[in-house]
Amino acid sequence: MIYKKFKELQLSTLGMGNMRLPVLKTETESHIDKEKAQQIIDYAMANGVNYYDTAYSYHNGESEIFLGEALKKYERESYYIATKFNINSNPDYKAVFKEQLHRLQTDYIDFYLIHALSDNTMQRYIEEGSVDYFIEQKKAGKIKHLGFSTHASINTFEKFLEYTDWDFTQIQLNYFDWLYSHTKEEYDILKKRNLPIIVMEPVRGGRLVSLSEMAELKLKKAHPDWSMASWAFRWIKRLSSVVVVLSGMSDINQIKENIETFSDELFLTDQEEALLFDACHTFKKEVSVPCTSCRYCCNDCPVEIDIPEYLNIYNKYRTDGRWYAINALKKAESKGKPQDCIACGVCTSLCPQDIDVKSVMKELAELQQ
Template sequence: MQYKEFKSSAKLSMLGMGAMRLPVIGEDQGNIDYGKAKAIIDRAYQGGVNYYDTAYIYHNGKSEEFLGKALAEYPRESYYVADKFNLQAEPDFKKQFPEQLSRLNMEYIDFYLIHGIQDAWMDQFLESGALRYFDELKKQGKIKNLGFSFHASPASLRKLLKIYPWDFVQIQLNYLDWYYGNAKELYEILEEAEIPAMIMEPVRGGKLASLTPEAEAIFKEADPEASIASWALRFVMSRPQAQVVLSGMSNLEQVEDNLHTFSETAFLTEEEEALVKKATDEFRSKVGVGCTACHYCTPNCPVGIDIPKVLSLYNDVKLVNEEWRATFADAMPEGKRPEDCVECGACTGHCPQSLDVPAIMKEMAEIRKKFQKEQ
């Protein structure tokens, strides 16, 4: 495992374990399969991973409890836990933080973040008094390092960096967002400010682990043995300001592949960087929408539609240009399919990717209707 020194006080594994996509029993995201999930944590720990990331809302609030229990058998000083304050889930920060400590069964949190800052509510957070409260907790030692995860504009990032001496910042960075989003600009702002960057979505919620055949062929020709996901991770690893690269590993195969990738400093060569750009251009020409399956939208849907599942089906339809794949939504419960969307827009305000979900639902419904008429 490769490690990086963090502010001369800790050595963090470059690979971090994200506890957002743990295996579950059935369809309930809160029903974590403890045996399978614990095996993932154990293998990651044995492989040298010492950074574990959770949040108040992950797995319907059960991720923190699971992670605290799963790590309890290991010495507390041997690992670092990152947790997040979610303003929208529980605005009362004086209530939420103690609850998180209780769920984790821990006395302090190593890396504490304001969760998923967006332009729409950043000022609400700044005016809430939460930052003063968290700063006081840091002085008390209950928070060791204070930062935020970010899904907003570069202008908002610059504003936030002037307000408080943050210890770290977590941004979404992958080669797709680097070349076709604002990840490069956000990264360079942190680089200029000399603030360590924790990286989320390096494989874009799994989208960069399985590309179009044409894009995958570019990577396979260069290295037939390397997984497609490893290229995405190595791309992020090669950014000098990247401190920890988080991966929401959901099975042991992913853990083993990632441990192998981070077993050595496999920075991309200039030629490999060019290959990544070529594959990105090829993939982007066919990709549909950039949903990362974070599920922030689903609790707010009055109809109860599994929005990430629909968006995944939408991408399948778009990527391979086969409208019949839209019929896979028939397996979804009646009343909870794309055509059942009421276009209320409750989902869009919670989407880190700012996707126009109602419009996509409408298009998907039209594709389904058109295909059904043709049968």
Template sequence: MLKREYKNTGDQISVLGLGCMRLPKIEGSETIDRAEAQKIVDLAYERGVNYFDTAYRYHEGDSELFIGEALKKYPRESFHLATKMPMWMVNSPEDTKRIFEDQLSRCQVEYFDFYLCHAMNATYLETMKKHGVYEYLMEEKKAGRIRHLGFSFHDSPEVLRQIVEYGEWDFAQIQLNYLDWELQNAKSQYEILTEHGIPVVVMEPVRGGALASLCEESDRILKEARPDHSIASWAVRYVASLPNVMTVLSGMSTLQQVEDNTATMIGFEPLTDKDRETIAAALEAYRKNKTIPCTGCRYCMDCPFGVDIPGVFKAYNTFAIGGGKDRMRNEIAAFGEGHGPDQCKSCGKCMKLCPQKIQIPDRMKEIAELLAQK
């Protein structure tokens, strides 16, 4: 198993970590299938995984209880346990202390190797300041009940800078994969953390499974380049090849996933320049497969009914490759009232002008219906 030394401490961290948010569940329920989940933990541990990541509210609060029990049979110094303070549940300084004590009890440990402020953003930065969360956790660090203090993050690069500069952080956890590298500012986030000497823990390296199978053409490109490698392994290798990545979390819910991901890290091959070209080609095929082939030439404009046709298609295409429906809504709303897809009257004028022969009225109807859904 590929391991990296954490900040010259001598601690060797497996570059693959087990994320405990997607553990197997008993069929027809939300309850963790403890027998199957234990097999996953045991196989991961056996194959060299020593970083286990959970959180207070994963699996409706059951994840910490499970992982505490699952790891109890192993020597405490042989694994690194990470959990998180649920910032949305902090309404007073007392909440922080109560939750932290509860987590130690649930996980059956006397200290956490890595501890995070969960899902930090601009709002939770204010929560942190108001209720002294950082100061309390630093006290626990001095007391030895937290070895390394960090945060997980979901916001803009600008907010990330504010959080980084607020405290002395040992590490940070961000969503990072080859799709989000540009799409969700993952590149900027990675660079900010690297600039400040903060090691990165990667979440969503396979984007919730989306990068385990992109589309038929993308999968063909990746398989032809490396027939013996899974599609998912490309995503894992992409992030693990970045020098400031400490560990890559994977929410493995089957033994097959454990076997595949550990095989990638046991025989780890950093990405070559040719591999990067292959990923770029697969991404381009994915975009073409999922998106409307609008080039933004604006030959279709102006629409007699006010629709910003290329603008709507650009917003939709960002959504189609994983940008999120809220982002699409916001981008279309920014055009101003009367310029969205719902204004299309299917007059057909634009279709006569479109070099790409896009069925514009049909696509506008589809996008309008999509936006109308909650």
């Protein structure tokens, strides 16, 4: 495992994300598959991963509880916990923080984040007192390092950076967003400030694990034994300001492959980066909506549409054709259907990718007519 220095610490460059743990599903609900998830944690610990990321709302609140149980058999100094406060999940920041310490079975949090900064939440985080409260918790030793994750505009991002002396930031960083979003601008701002970066969505919620046939062909020709995920990770390894790359690994094979990728110093050459960008341009032509399946849009949908499921169908429809979509729509298990969408726009207001969901639902509904 490669390690990078963060102040006095040595952090594993691969971090374990706990938003997409394996689950056991029933007809009405799903819960973390604790046995399989524990195997993943144990493998990570045995192979040098020491950064574990979670949040108050992940897996409907089960993620922090599971992680506290999974890590308690290890020496507390052998790992670092990162968790977050999201004002939209529960605005009572004092109660949330107290509960998080209890869930995680710890007296302190190593890396604490203001969660999912957006243009709509920045003022609330500041004016309602949560940021100042967490600054005080840091002074008291209950938080070791304070940062924030962001899905905000560059203007909001820079304003929030000025509010206090942050220890780190967490940004969505992958080669797709580097080319087509404002990720590169965010990175350059942080690099200029010498602010360490934790990477989220390095493969865009799994979207970059499998590319279009033509895009993959270009990359496989150069390195037949590299997976699409390893291309994404090796590109990020070029970036000197990145300290930890989070990966939400949901099975043992994923973590084995990722640990192998982060066990050497190999990163893309300039020529390989140019090839990856060319493949990405090819891929983008076949990608319609950049959903990462974060599910922030789901809880407030008034007609209970499983929006990520239908966005995935939509993307496949754009690459595989109408008949695929018609068959997939028939099999979808969502309570709400595209034709039930009332175009209220709540989902888009909560979407970090700013996807025009109502238009997608309209198009899918028309496919079934």
